[in-house]
Amino acid sequence: MASGSSGVLAGAFVLVALYLGGARSRLHHLVLKDDIRQKVHLNTFGFYKNGYMTVNMNSLMVNEVPISDVDGTTLGFILDKTNSNGFASYLDDDLGFCVLKKTPNSDAVVLLLLDFDSNEVTVRTSAEPGLFPKIIPVLNEEVEVQEKKNIQENREEKTLHKDHARRDAPVSPNTAFKYPLEQRGDSYSFQFHFKVTTDDQQGLYNFYFYNCYSKDVQTNLLKFSIDIVIEEKNPDSFLSxxxxxxxxxxxxxxxxxxxxxxxxxxxxxxxxxxxxxxxxxxxxxxxxxxxxxxxxxxxxxxxxxxxxxxxxxxxxxxxxxxxxxxxxxxxxxxxxxxxxxxxxxxxxxxxxxxxxxxxxxxxxxxxxxxxxxxxxxxxxxxxxxxxxxxxxxxxxxxxxxxxxxxxxxxxxxxxxxxxxxxxxxxxxxxxxxxxxxxxxxxxxxxxxxxxxxxxxxxxxxxxxxxxxxxxxxxxxxxxxxxxxxxxxxxxxxxxxxxxxxxxxxxxxxxxxxxxxxxxVKKISNGPSxxxxxxx
The missing domain is CATH 1.20.1070.10 (Rhodopsin 7-helix transmembrane proteins)
Structure with missing residues (x-):
């Protein structure tokens, strides 16, 4: 039993060394290749006031299915606020229907839908202004210059309110706002920044990636490859x-x-x-x-x-x-x-x-x-x-x-x-x-x-x-x-x-x-x- 146990422990130590390269952290880097899952739970994190999350989708590629067949409610992200681990009422309301195709009916849900026809990310929520944290796009230099020009033009045309809502304000209820989705060949990328700014916004947030293609089309499965980096932090700690x-x-x-x-x-x-x-x-x-x-x-x-x-x-x-x-x-x-x-x-x-x-x-x-x-x-x-x-x-x-x-x-x-x-x-x-x-x-x-x-x-x-x-x-x-x-x-x-x-x-x-x-102990040199x- 001893030799067998030592062998098992030695093998376990080897596995420790092998798997430690991806040790847990609050700076997440996830790479998936040819994945067909309909729901990917990316992370769960509890935010205090002034806590933030930055998401950088470096690359997203669609395989086996023409990109023209992927509409604006097929692939996307969901940011859901919940009171505890394991309870997300909005996501579990209708398991037979993809949640990306539903109109948000919860004050604690934001949908980020990827539209590959217009190369845009559409953000939808039913949350009241100020109830849900800000979703701010992080743009590259070219897009940033163009956005500044658009803002200047809108100022002149007295349409500043709309652009400010796009860039800096929480999303209004039952509305949709669009951010650029960058394309490089067959790969798509975008970045956004999420920040908790009030006490009411504090809570436990779940972040998911959804693939709704296979729910509607049974003849072929949509395979996706994604490279995503997520940083989450509270004011004084990277811990939840x-x-x-x-x-x-x-x-x-x-x-x-x-x-x-x-x-x-x-x-x-x-x-x-x-x-x-x-x-x-x-x-x-x-x-x-x-x-x-x-x-x-x-x-x-x-x-x-x-x-x-x-x-x-x-x-x-x-x-x-x-x-x-x-x-x-x-x-x-x-x-x-x-x-x-x-x-x-x-x-x-x-x-x-x-x-x-x-x-x-x-x-x-x-x-x-x-x-x-x-x-x-x-x-x-x-x-x-x-x-x-x-x-x-x-x-x-x-x-x-x-x-x-x-x-x-x-x-x-x-x-x-x-x-x-x-x-x-x-x-x-x-x-x-x-x-x-x-x-x-x-x-x-x-x-x-x-x-x-x-x-x-x-x-x-x-x-x-x-x-x-x-x-x-x-x-x-x-x-x-x-x-x-x-x-x-x-x-x-x-x-x-x-x-x-x-x-x-x-x-x-x-x-x-x-x-x-x-x-009573036995005494080796005595009669007892x-x-x-x-x-």
Whole structure:
């Protein structure tokens, strides 16, 4: 098992290095070739007042379909303001009809339609003036000179209002304004600048690219190739509004994990006579977690200040994150099998669990690393998201099996080996640990995610806070239940209670938590043997 695990980890480290070239940042550069998707989610970002986004579509090419067949509502962009991740009512109103062909009926949606016949970008919205941020075209030098001439002519003709609306003002409701779409051969490009100027405009914005051709024409698919650069920034940070507190949060939480690691080592040193090997494995976990959070904080610090991470720090973070994840599941699985506490060897069935859980957990962490290092709009991003969800679910389910097997083993042993009281106390311990694992999994995988969806855009960091607090609590309770102490209430069963202890009461009751088992060390040069005794 050790050699296989080391091979898997080594392979994972190689993948870390391979995929880090596209490490996540807030300066996005997405290149798609011959893509046929109808909807590409380019990015999501929470803007405070004076935050901005600059979009530079360097190149857009249409393949397989003549450009003359592509009308002004076939390809385009949608900028949508939403209150939370995952809710965009306008985009989900009519899944059978392309949203580019609809008239905007939401105050939080702007359509940017590409018209290749007239080489123009048409902007449409139903938002009231001042409610939606400004959409300002970024023009090249030739177009800028021509625009200035047009403005001067319009001043003379007293039509200044229209041109100012085109260049500097928010788009009026139920109207459309046009910006130049530059053509160079078969390639098209344009740029625009988006800025939040009032408190009411603050919020979480999603940016999409839509291809509506395949919705109407089934005989042939429109393939597009696009090269787009997106820069997004808040006044003092490149991080989204809900991510700005994360560097400080991770540093503070790393200190808590380091402190409980120091506390655990102190307990091990002061109770050395009662220490098992697994206790030292448990000691490595909070320190690894602490290091992972420190490097995560450094990673986010550089993203906040310059828009992209430093590659060296990112590599170290990914490595410690992978080690932490693998170590967590290995420790939980070892405790769940009862190794060292109930039995001193792993059965073939236990070993098979490790052969499944460890590679799955490494795969889950590799999927997380690839997702973090891949642009959200890329085609493989969604695939790896599905892999991560499935593998993480399998890992969480697999680590429950050793605990269930230990509970079943103790139930059978309590009725056959003459140590009913001791086995039943151990049984309660593992039943409580099973409940702990289930609660931890449900909270970190479901409840915390729901909180992330519900809270306002600037409070998204609460998800990370609750996740780290749940992990800290799980570590603390696990250490408390399995701590190496002679008078541990979970590992000690009193003689006075043995005669009164009824098997049925213990097996069917999950609330009693005052009994346990005490381990007496074997002395190699003495006549005593290792035994399970009652205080």
């Amino acid at each position: 509004a809900g991510e700005i507190p994360l560097p400080k949060l991770y540093i503070v939480m790393s200190m808590f994990f380091f402190l409980i690691g120091i506390l655990w080592v102190h307990v091990l040193r002061s109770r050395s006579a009662d220490v098992y090997k697994i206790h030292w494995l448990m000691a490595a976990l909070p320190f690894t977690k602490s290091l992972s959070l420190v490097f995560h904080a450094i990673d986010y610090y550089y993203i906040s200040n310059q828009g992209f991470p430093i590659e060296g720090w990112a590599v170290v973070y990914y490595i410690t994150h992978l080690l932490k994840g693998a170590l967590l599941f290995i420790t939980i699985a070892l405790i769940g099998t009862g190794w060292a506490f109930v039995k001193h060897i792993l059965s073939d069935k236990d070993k098979k669990i490790f052969m499944i859980v460890i590679p799955l957990q490494v795969l889950a962490n590799v999927a997380y690393i690839i997702i973090e290092s891949t642009e959200e709009g890329s085609s493989e991003y969604g695939l790896w998201m599905e892999i991560l969800f499935l593998v993480d679910l399998l890992c969480c389910g697999a680590i429950l099996f050793p605990v269930v097997w230990s509970i079943r083993h103790l139930q059978e042993a309590s009725a056959t080996d003459g140590k009913a009281a001791i086995n039943l106390a151990q049984l309660k311990l593992f039943r409580h640990y099973y409940v702990m694992i289930v609660c931890y999994i449900y909270f970190t995988r479901i409840i915390a995610i729901l909180i992330k969806i519900i809270v306002p855009f600037q409070w998204k960091w609460l998800y990370q806070l609750l996740d780290e607090l749940a992990t800290l609590t799980f570590f603390f309770l696990t250490g408390h239940k399995f701590r190496p102490a002679s008078y541990n209430p979970y590992l000690l069963l009193s003689v006075e209670d043995e005669e009164d202890l009824e098997m049925d009461d213990v097996v069917t009751t999950s609330t009693a938590m005052g009994e346990g088992v005490k381990k 043997e290792e035994r399970e005794s009652m205080a």
